[in-house]
Structures are given as structure tokens and as C-alpha cells.
Amino acid sequence: MKEKLEKIKAEALERIRNASSMDNLNEFRVMYLGKKGQMTEVLKSMKTVAPEERAQVGQMVNDAKNEIEQCFEGMKKNLETAMLNSRLKKETIDVTLPGTMHKTGHEHPNSLVLKEVEDIFIGMGYEVVSGPEVEYDHYNFEALNIPANHPAKDEQDTFYIDGDILLRTQTSSCQIHEMEKGILPIRMIAPGRVFRSDNVDATHSPSFHQIEGLVVDKNITFADLKGTLNEFCRQFFGENIKTKFRPHHFPFTEPSAEVDVSCFKCGGKGCRFCKGEGWIEILGCGQVHPHVLEMVGIDTNEYTGFAFGVGLERLTLLKYEIDDMRLLYENDLRFLNQF
Ligand code: DAH
Secondary structure: OHHHHHHHHHHHHHHHHOOOOHHHHHHHHHHHHOOOOHHHHHHHHHHHOOHHHHHHHHHHHHHHHHHHHHHHHHHHHHHHHHHHHHHHHHOOOOOOOOOOOOOOOOOOHHHHHHHHHHHHHHHOOOEEOOOOOEEEHHHHOHHHOOOOOOHHHHHOOOOEEEOOEEEOOOOOHHHHHHHHOOOOOEEEEEEEEEEOOOOOOOOOOOEEEEEEEEEEEEOOOHHHHHHHHHHHHHHHHOOOOOEEEEEEEEOOEEEEEEEEEEOOOOOOOOOOOOOOOOEEEEEEEEEEOHHHHHHOOOOOOOEEEEEEEEEHHHHHHHHHOOOOOOHHHHOOHHHHOOO
């Protein structure tokens, strides 16, 4: 009996000490200390021990059992520590490594210019409004005094959607929406996207932006128009800029004009930038045609107005001296980051 016990103990301690994993260790626990384990068997066989030896043998069995249990607990702790250490080693994070940089975008030069234009007109008491890009023929042409057979309709190669529904070719349509609201006086600018079936080149695009302006009030004259646009040009292009109002024709204004500014590169002497002209054309304008006012029910005996329309891209190209409009549509950050 004693020998058998010594043998079992030695074997158990040896196995437990060499256990390679937690599963392995548990296997040995069941094998020696479990309900059907070898030590339990030994305890059961105590009956066969002679009564006078029973106390001594019993003590030995208990000692052996305790020793095995202690060995097991010790080994369990060792294995747990080893497992934790290897996990910590595997999951180490090097906080000194540089992070992954995210590329951020950049405000588009068109947006920068639009903000500047809006600020100038807001400073003069104007409101910024917007109108729909998909429009009825009525708002884009008819109500702007451009009837069906008018040549201006052909000049602005229109994208038609269906019947009398089209993509607006000019933000002038916003004038009609604003006047239809029936609230006077009006002082508004309406920036927005317009569409024309043009081919893409350095100065054309099938989609670009305009900023429309409209004032309707009592006693508005051409002098108000000149004063306003002169002030705009001065603030936008600089103190020393000169302007020239050249007679022109637009169906919805009478009289109409195109405005040139003196070349801010050469001061008007003529250079490559202004193509030797000394002047650069920047916008169209005029006094609102009485016919347009009448069509929206505004009393022309009491009210007059002026309007203007300017190409946003044109202002951006001039302001930043960019020579190809296509650069504005590519969204290349190497380009955008320069502004
Ligand atoms: N809508 C015109 C165009 O696209 C620009 C324009 C000219 C607008 C004169 C106006 C204006 O309001 O008075 O060519």
C-alpha cells in the first residue's frame, strides 16, 4: 500500500510539473484527484488496511493528496502567469509610431470668391436667395421677355428635359421667382449653377455658375445701377479699378450694358492678361425691362429696377489668374491647396 502510494504520488507530481497547458493540467487533476481518480481509489481501498495501521496509512494518504493538490495549484498559477505574459507581449502597442494621416479637402476657389461677392452685397443691404436648377421655359425665357422665336433662345443652347421643362441656362430665372413673391422692395443676389450644351474647353463648360442681382424699388435709376456695380468692382478688384459701361442688348433689360474693368494686371496699358485691350469684360446688366415687371404684376408707374448677371468662374479665373477653367472642375488637391 505504502509503495503504491509513493509511486502514484511521484508520478502525479512529475506529470503535473511538466504539464504544457491548462487543458493538460486539468487532465492530470481528473486523473489523480477526480471522483474516479487514482487517489480517490486509494482512499476507498483503506478498508482493506489492517485496523492498527489504518491511522498511519490514512495520514500518509492525506499528506500525499495535499501535496498533489498544492503542486497542482502552484502549477496552475505558473501557467496562468505565462499565458498572460505571452498575451501582453503579443498585444503590445507602440504608441510612438506615427498615426495614419487623413487627407483633408480644401475650400474651392469658386466658394472663396462667392463668399467675397456675397459679403460685398450683404454689406450693401442685399439678401442672398436661390432658385431651382430644373426650370420651366416660362421662368428661363418667356417671363424674361424672351419669346419662343427669339434668337437669344438659340444662343443659349438649352438642355431640354421634357416639353417645357429644362435645365436653366441663366440665373435670371431667379428674378422672376423673387418678383412673383410680391414683396417689394427687392434687393437680392441669387448665386447658382446654370447649364448650356457647350463643349468643354479652357473657357467653356456645360455647367458653370452665375450670380444674379436684382433691385426693384421706387425711384431706381441707371445711376443706382452704376453706383452699385462701381462699388462692387472697387471692393472686389481694388480701389484703383476703373469701370466702363458699354451699351449692349439683353431682352430683359432696357437699356442694357456690359461692364468692363480696367486690367488690374497692367493698369489699362494693355498686356497678355487683357489681350492687349487694357479692359476686361466682367458682367451684363441693365434696367429691368418694363415688360418684365408688368408680366409679374408690378406697377411700372411706381416701381423701377435694375439687374445684373456675372459668371462666378469668370471672377475666379480673373481673381486668381487661372488660365484654364477646367482646373476648377478637377478637384485636384495640388491645385485647390494653392488658394
Ligand atoms: N442672363 C445673362 C446671361 O446669362 C446675364 C445677364 C445680363 C443677367 C444682364 C442680367 C442682366 O440680370 O441684367 O448671359
